[in-house]
Amino acid sequence: MEEGIDEAYRPSEDEPFMNERQQEYFRKKLLDWRSEILREAKFTLEQLAERERNHPDLTDRATSEADHAIELRARDRQRKLIAKIDSALARLDEGTYGYCEETGEPIGLRRLDARPIATLSIEAQERHERRERVHRDD
Known part of the structure; x- marks a missing residue:
């Protein structure tokens, strides 16, 4: 330790x-x-x-x-x-x-504990995934 x-x-x-x-x-x-x-x-x-x-x-x-x-x-x-x-x-x-690369807001401790390499808040990650889905469907 x-x-x-x-x-x-x-x-x-x-x-x-x-x-x-x-x-x-x-x-x-x-x-x-x-x-x-x-x-x-x-x-x-x-x-x-x-x-x-x-x-x-x-x-x-x-x-x-x-x-x-x-x-x-x-x-x-x-x-x-x-x-x-x-x-x-x-x-x-x-x-x-610990701060969202997109918004600058705190990512959140629970998210960081689960995924310590996270660079986006849950909300920003969901927006990112929605944009990817829309572009993939084009």
């Missing part, structure tokens, strides 16, 4: 939004999430390397290559997620974390 961080702490609407304690809570949450993704990626790479060495059979090799393609897509998603986490950490450093 890091110095000064209370593991039982949960941000509350009763305290000032994005105070120092909330910022540390979300920083830890983002860093822990990032570490977990990197740990999983390392394990996946080790598994792939192990499987690559054991394929005398053509069918096994084909299955392995299909698995490899799926893993590469998953790794690409992980890479993009890490970039979003890094961006959220940068916003924490800049003092803009």
Whole structure:
């Protein structure tokens, strides 16, 4: 446990939004999430390397290559997620974390707790999705 961080702490609407304690809570949450993704990626790479060495059979090799393609897509998603986490950490450093990129209003603690990389409030996200649907239907 890091110095000064209370593991039982949960941000509350009763305290000032994005105070120092909330910022540390979300920083830890983002860093822990990032570490977990990197740990999983390392394990996946080790598994792939192990499987690559054991394929005398053509069918096994084909299955392995299909698995490899799926893993590469998953790794690409992980890479993009890490970039979003890094961006959220940068916003924490800049003092803009937790505020909607579109309206400047607080995103909301429950939304940030559920999706700590969120950049839009629920209302702005819904508007964005409605616009996407309209353009997709054209």
